[in-house]
Amino acid sequence: MQTKHPAHDNAGLPPLRILSLCSGIGGDVAALDHAGIPHEVAAVAEIDPIASAVLSRKFPTVPNLGDLTLANWSNHHETIDILIAGIPCQPYSVAGRQRGVEDRRDVTSDIVRIVADVRPRYVLFENVAQYETLHGGKAFNELRSGLVGSGYTVDHLVIDAAQVLPQRRKRLFILGRRGDAVGSPSEILADAACGGRGAEACGTARLPSADAASGSASVLHPPRLGTLMASGAGMNRPGMRGHELDFLVVQEFAGLGLVVRRPTPLEALRAQGFPDDWFDGVSVAGKALTDLQKYKLVGNSWPVPVTAAILAGIYRNLFAGRLAQAA
Known part of the structure; x- marks a missing residue:
């Protein structure tokens, strides 16, 4: 290439x-x-x-x-x-x-x-x-x-x-x-x-979710994510402990109030500085990548x-x- x-x-x-x-x-x-x-x-x-x-x-x-x-x-x-x-x-x-x-x-x-x-x-x-x-x-x-x-x-x-x-x-x-x-x-x-x-x-290195509800939204926590891990820790599993709390995003939406959520795979890409389309069209055995697969790939990069x-x-x-x- x-x-x-x-x-x-x-x-x-x-x-x-x-x-x-x-x-x-x-x-x-x-x-x-x-x-x-x-x-x-x-x-x-x-x-x-x-x-x-x-x-x-x-x-x-x-x-x-x-x-x-x-x-x-x-x-x-x-x-x-x-x-x-x-x-x-x-x-x-x-x-x-x-x-x-x-x-x-x-x-x-x-x-x-x-x-x-x-x-x-x-x-x-x-x-x-x-x-x-x-x-x-x-x-x-x-x-x-x-x-x-x-x-x-x-x-x-x-x-x-x-x-x-x-x-x-x-x-x-x-x-x-x-x-x-x-x-x-x-x-x-x-x-x-x-x-x-x-x-x-990187111009796309921002935390607010690209697929969030329409209208402006402010991230109140965290100012920066914790270190993305190759295990996907903190991003895609039910329990959260210790440093994984650095991956709980507290965001305020107009008309909705406070929303507590995990970062999206797109935000994980942006937190490493990748272009938004880096995973577009990628499949394994005919299936699109899962969120957990994306988190692990980004955390290992x-x-x-x-x-x-x-x-x-x-x-x-x-x-x-x-x-x-x-x-």
């Missing part, structure tokens, strides 16, 4: 070639679109069948290589501008058992191997903040030392998406550049943490505007001179 942005087309800039691993529902590609960055997705790698159905619908011409531990990466050697991966967070999240590298779902060693094989110009990884510290930072240190050993300058930063989205979501971003590729990872991440000069807050700000920083550094000439 290739997406172009008019301002960049006028500058005659080439699209970035992207390799997406542990792709989920394509939040990294949504971020490229959000930032207006021309790009071509060489391949995605996702094993979850429901997430794969979303990818197939959104990017029908992009091959899904499936299990990244089994794929052949030789065809992509030194052809990729940015390798992006949402490394599975289940081994590190406080919502799980936190077994770290002992968890069979951990792919840290595989990511290090793939980066060494592919040798992209940049790498960008996302995970829960505990990835850096759990078990003495074993996985994080393995990833960082592996990248440095392959010639990358690496930095990392925990960024809270609440600065640009109606959701509290602290995530660790790890950015690396290879050899003489331009752009300081620390400066790019710091800029993204401040909202990014080249990426705006990237905060789109934050990722867009990081990718915009990479793009500005790659083409700084030519972008200045086109301005």
Whole structure:
């Protein structure tokens, strides 16, 4: 898939070639679109069948290589501008058992191997903040030392998406550049943490329900949702406890008074910064996605505007001179 942005087309800039691993529902590609960055997705790698159905619908011409531990990466050697991966967070999240590298779902060693094989110009990884510290930072240190050993300058930063989205979501971003590729990872991440000069807050990132009764309505609680979870916790099950109360929306409608409800799947999409139509036309075994499936997919994805700000920083550094000439 290739997406172009008019301002960049006028500058005659080439699209970035992207390799997406542990792709989920394509939040990294949504971020490229959000930032207006021309790009071509060489391949995605996702094993979850429901997430794969979303990818197939959104990017029908992009091959899904499936299990990244089994794929052949030789065809992509030194052809990729940015390798992006949402490394599975289940081994590190406080919502799980936190077994770290002992968890069979951990792919840290595989990511290090793939980066060494592919040798992209940049790498960008996302995970829960505990990835850096759990078990003495074993996985994080393995990833960082592996990248440095392959010639990358690496930095990392925990960024809270609440600065640009109606959701509290602290995530660790790890950015690396290879050899003489331009752009300081620390400066790019710091800029993204401040909202990014080249990426705006998503215009659809608002909490009020799009399918609510006609007329204006004010959300009284919460000012921001809690962190959306891959389990769908707080969004679609009868009982609510503790932090799940952050997902009870108290909203006042003219003529109706106060309404207490849970967020809709559309609001969950918006709380991550996705376009409203991201799930349109997606089906699994001939059936439309259920609300619970949507909540889980969104909770397992990237905060789109934050990722867009990081990718915009990479793009500005790659083409700084030519972008200045086109301005």
